[in-house]
Every structure is written in structure tokens, then in C-alpha cells.
Amino acid sequence: MKSLWNDAEAAQYAGPLGLRVYTSRLLGRDKSLVLHGGGNTSVKLREQNLFGDEEEVLYVKGSGWDMETIEAAGFAPVQLAYVRRLASLPALSDPQMVNELATHTLRAGAPAPSVETILHAILPHKYVDHTHADAVLSVSNAPDGEARVRDLYGDKAVVIPYIMAGFDLAAHCAREFPRQANKGTAGMVLLSHGVFSFAEDARESYELMIELVSMAEKYLAAKKAWSIGVPEAPAARFKREDAAQLRRDVSHAAGLPLLCRCNDAPRFLGFARHPDVARISQGGPATPDHVIRTKPVPMLGRDVGAFSKAYRAYFERNAATAKAPKTMLDPAPRMALDPELGFAAFARTAKDTRIVEDLYEHTIDVILRAEALGGWRALEDRHTFDIEYWDLEQAKLRKGGSPPPFTGQVAVITGAASGIGKACVEAFLARGAAVVGLDRNPAAESLFKRPDYLGVVCDLTDAAAVDAAADAATRRFGGTDMLVLNAGVFPSSAPIQSLTREAWRSAMAVNVEANLLVMQAFQPLLRLAPRSGRVVVIGSKNVPAPGPGAAAYSASKAALNQLARVAALEWAKDGIRVNTIHPNAVYDTALWTEELLASRAKAYNMTVEQYRKNNLLRIEVSSKDVAELAAEMCGPLFDKTTAAQVPVDGGTEKLV
Numbered sequence: 001m002k003s004l005w006n007d008a009e010a011a012q013y014a015g016p017l018g019l020r021v022y023t024s025r026l027l028g029r030d031k032s033l034v035l036h037g038g039g040n041t042s043v044k045l046r047e048q049n050l051f052g053d054e055e056e057v058l059y060v061k062g063s064g065w066d067m068e069t070i071e072a073a074g075f076a077p078v079q080l081a082y083v084r085r086l087a088s089l090p091a092l093s094d095p096q097m098v099n100e101l102a103t104h105t106l107r108a109g110a111p112a113p114s115v116e117t118i119l120h121a122i123l124p125h126k127y128v129d130h131t132h133a134d135a136v137l138s139v140s141n142a143p144d145g146e147a148r149v150r151d152l153y154g155d156k157a158v159v160i161p162y163i164m165a166g167f168d169l170a171a172h173c174a175r176e177f178p179r180q181a182n183k184g185t186a187g188m189v190l191l192s193h194g195v196f197s198f199a200e201d202a203r204e205s206y207e208l209m210i211e212l213v214s215m216a217e218k219y220l221a222a223k224k225a226w227s228i229g230v231p232e233a234p235a236a237r238f239k240r241e242d243a244a245q246l247r248r249d250v251s252h253a254a255g256l257p258l259l260c261r262c263n264d265a266p267r268f269l270g271f272a273r274h275p276d277v278a279r280i281s282q283g284g285p286a287t288p289d290h291v292i293r294t295k296p297v298p299m300l301g302r303d304v305g306a307f308s309k310a311y312r313a314y315f316e317r318n319a320a321t322a323k324a325p326k327t328m329l330d331p332a333p334r335m336a337l338d339p340e341l342g343f344a345a346f347a348r349t350a351k352d353t354r355i356v357e358d359l360y361e362h363t364i365d366v367i368l369r370a371e372a373l374g375g376w377r378a379l380e381d382r383h384t385f386d387i388e389y390w391d392l393e394q395a396k397l398r399k400g401g402s403p404p405p406f407t408g409q410v411a412v413i414t415g416a417a418s419g420i421g422k423a424c425v426e427a428f429l430a431r432g433a434a435v436v437g438l439d440r441n442p443a444a445e446s447l448f449k450r451p452d453y454l455g456v457v458c459d460l461t462d463a464a465a466v467d468a469a470a471d472a473a474t475r476r477f478g479g480t481d482m483l484v485l486n487a488g489v490f491p492s493s494a495p496i497q498s499l500t501r502e503a504w505r506s507a508m509a510v511n512v513e514a515n516l517l518v519m520q521a522f523q524p525l526l527r528l529a530p531r532s533g534r535v536v537v538i539g540s541k542n543v544p545a546p547g548p549g550a551a552a553y554s555a556s557k558a559a560l561n562q563l564a565r566v567a568a569l570e571w572a573k574d575g576i577r578v579n580t581i582h583p584n585a586v587y588d589t590a591l592w593t594e595e596l597l598a599s600r601a602k603a604y605n606m607t608v609e610q611y612r613k614n615n616l617l618r619i620e621v622s623s624k625d626v627a628e629l630a631a632e633m634c635g636p637l638f639d640k641t642t643a644a645q646v647p648v649d650g651g652t653e654k655l656v
């Protein structure tokens, strides 16, 4: 492992707290050191208060901040002398500890100080760095882990047995550190948890962390336990209905819709097919705090009922001996290892499925390396249980109020790159859905850079491309709950006498046949949606009120309308609702330019303003108006409605 320290970069961070920010970010950049909110750092500074009194202040990472992106505001300043003194108490409950830390924080609005704050306080050094380095975990979780760690570091590191983070661990370290530490001490290993480094200087403390981790890496390499391959096997053909069925089963066990991210990359697939997978995957997490997101172990295969039963047994076994009464979390898995699908991660949001996948990717490394040292030894499950059911961790999960209505659900939107389609992407994202945007315009791919959006460039008239898009949606998010059929073409006006067969065929190919292909590809996924599938078809006012010169468009949209009505009839038995929106005069789309608007207005003897609002209510209809209705039609308001056709047009006189 290399130090990422760079003088020019460091110069951009002013002062001792600035350098604390910088080296915390350096640690955060390396995923084999810390992952997604894991690890923490601190610095002890002397500061003057308003009366000019000098006071020692511990700036410690606040909970909810990620090391890779932390800023000065992400550190909570606490009164060092007081917090350090807490470690001498005979006992301190978690709620008391949280209270003491909160009431001895010196900045209103600072984040809650890390649960490892007291531990940072008792270490005498100015800078303290803490990670959950993969390499150190592999050594400590191998047979005779403690002896190996002592052998590896000698005097260089104090070694502490596993104790859950919080007051007990800090109090133990406060007693044990002075006993073990000497001049050469550069760090402290917490068995089955992680490693600390410390120094008077930010760079030195950071580089000691790199050195300690490098020593573990070299130890593993010397024992031929560093680069461990997995048995290679060709990937199975991805069966999206299997993945969607799995997501449905897991969501039902969880009592909520969850997203599912599937990955059959060689590393995951190889591990899922490892001859010893049943033993090595069922020990527990690499470091206990993963359990909050991952549950203690992955499900093997797809038997959610068996997993839930085993989870209940784990809960009952451990809750019986817990200090306080516990309420069981849902018994659904958050990870699965399957010989065909590879690895599957389950979570409420796309970001969280990604985090679960990252955590397990590193867990695989840690396990395989410890195996190469003689056998992976996970922490006993009572320790994992203590973290999973720790009030402080539960509180983290509970915060944030009720989630948006489509959380855990997937919307697929065609013609997503512009106009009504793009507005639909925004409307569904705003309601918490993960969205797959299909469009033949490559702009669809980069429309939104966020984990809950997947853009797929796709010609919807090509059955193979539609099939591939359905696969991509399922791999990323686990299936499809909602489908918005929006893509369409509007051929230039022509009276029937001069309508070309090309224009006719093109309108039919895109407005009718492409939608048929999309419906055929996605129906099996919609059928498996955890809370029933929903389809919204973007029709047109031309269906009930065709216009002269628009034969190809009007006929194709009318055909689509009938297709949607038949789908409502055929799919109702699977709970799939199919409703249609008939917009009219939506001018903020790619089809309409200022010039075109002006010429059409002139043709009707109107100003552009009059033309835009040429409806009963004299209001303008925007893409957003259509998109908002499309999203609402997928929500609870329309739960009991199918085969409806709703206009969004400000009212059309000839249809009243």
C-alpha cells in the first residue's frame, strides 16, 4: 500500500484541522482501508474560548460523514479533558455516553461525535487515525489471529481483544494502552475490528497507518495469502425473471419493496461457486459494523423462507441473553450468493445496494486471505448481534422520517432523453424510484449522474435491443414495477392522398410495434413487482379527436390506445394496472421550435401566446404537468383504476 500524500495537494488545506481533513480524505480514497462511512479520525487542538481561556479541544469525525468527502464541518469539537475523564467511570450506558458527548460539544449544529470518541480522547497523540483495513482483518481473523498480529507487529502495536465499540472498549483501552505502549508504539490493533495509528503530525500519523497496513500485506504475501484467485467458470446466461422473482420474494420477507443489484463478475460468481462457500460465507461479516447493512451472512441460493427461519433462530438465540429487550428486524436477507446470479445486494435505495456490494467485495478478499492462512474465523454471532441490535446503530437507521412513496421501486421510461420522457424521469426520481431511461439518443446515458438512474441507449424497434435493456434494468435494480410508454414520433403533416408508405410505416413501427415489443419484454417483470406492476401510456388527444393531416400519427396512437386497453384486460389477473394519459399542445418538447410555433400560430390566425393556451381553461400544458400525472397514476391514488384514459390538455371543446 502506497502513501497518497502529495505536498501540492496538502498545501490547499490550511492549518492543523485542514490537514486532518486532508489525510482523512486520503484514507477514504482507499477502499481497502475504509468503506462507506467506516473508520474515523481526530485531532487535538488548543483553542481559546471567548474569555481568552485556553482549552484542549478534540475534533473527531462526526457520524454520518464519509472519510473520502469529509470537510472541516464534519468534525465535532468536544471538550477533551472532560471526555477523556469519562473513560475512568466504572460504567456508562450508551444513552448516557451519547448525552455526555452531545452536551460537551462546543459548536451548535456540529454532527454527533463518533461512538469511538472516548477512545480517540484517551490516546495521548495529537493525530489519531482509525481504519478497518482489509489486510489487518485477514490476519486477525485467521487461526491464532492474536498471536499472528503480535508476531507481525511486535512492539510496534498495542493489541486489544474484540470488545464492541463504545464506552467499554474505550475504558479497556484506557487501562491497557499505557500497560502495553512503549517508545516504539505506532499503532493499536483491535482484533476482528480494525487498526489505529497516531502521531504528533498529520502526515506522520497517516503514513504510519499505511506502514502498518503494508506490513500486514507483506505478511500475507509471504504466506502466499495475498492474491487469491477464485475458481473460474463461465457465467450462466442471465435470467432476468429469476432475479425479479428473487427480488419479489426478498421484498415480501422484508415487508417493503427492495431494490436488488445483481453482479456476476468473475470474482463474485467464482466465490458463489467456491467449493467451500457454505462454510466460508456463513461465518459472519469481515468487521462487525457491516452487519447494519448486510445482516450477518448472505443467503445461499434463493430459498428466502429458509434464510428467514435461520435469521429468526439467530435473533431468538441472542435476544434471550441480551441485556435489554429487543424487537426483531425484518428477517429478509440483504445479500445472496447464487451459482447462477452471482452476488445479489438488496436495499431500499440504489446507493445502498451499491454499498452492500462494495462491502461484500472486500469481505470476499478478507475471507479468502484468512482461508489461505489456515481458515477464516469470523466473530461469534453474539458479537454481530450486539452491533445489529445496538440502540445507537438502530437510531441511525431510524432517522430521516418516512421515505418518498416509490422508495425501493423501479420505473422504466421510454423516450427518456427529452421532453415528457425526461420530465417523467424527474417526477419518478423525485418520488424515490430508481429509474431506467431508454432512448435511442445517447444523451439518455448521461442524463443524470446519480446511483438511482440508469440510462440505456436503445432502439425500441429492435427486439434484441429491448431485450438487452430489460436485462440491464434487472441487473441494476432487480426488475420493473412501473413502465411509462412515452417514446413516439410525430411525422410531418400530410393529407391522406400524399401520405407516403414510409411515413405511415415509421409511425406504426415506433408508436405501435415498438411499444408492443417493450410491453412483451417487460410484462414478465411487471408481473413480479413486489407491489403489483403499473403501466402508463402517453397517448394523445388525437385518439379521441384526430386532426386533418395527421393520419399516420392519429392512426398509430389509436392503435396504441387499443393495445393498452387489451393489456389492461389481459394483465389484470396479475394485478398490473394499465392507464393512458392523453396530452395535447405540450410545446416544451424537442418537437417544437420557436419558428414552428410561430408558423402554426399564424396558420390559425393567433398569436403564439394565444396558440399555446388554446384550450378551455386558457392555460399552458407543460411536459412536467404530464409527467406528474404519469407518476401519480403509478401511486396509491390510482390503486383501484385500470384502463382509464385521462386527458391533460386544459379542456378540449370538441371532446366535452
Ligand SMILES: [Zn+2]
Pocket (backbone or CB within 6 Å): 039, 116, 130, 131, 132, 165, 193, 194
Ligand atoms: Zn472502528
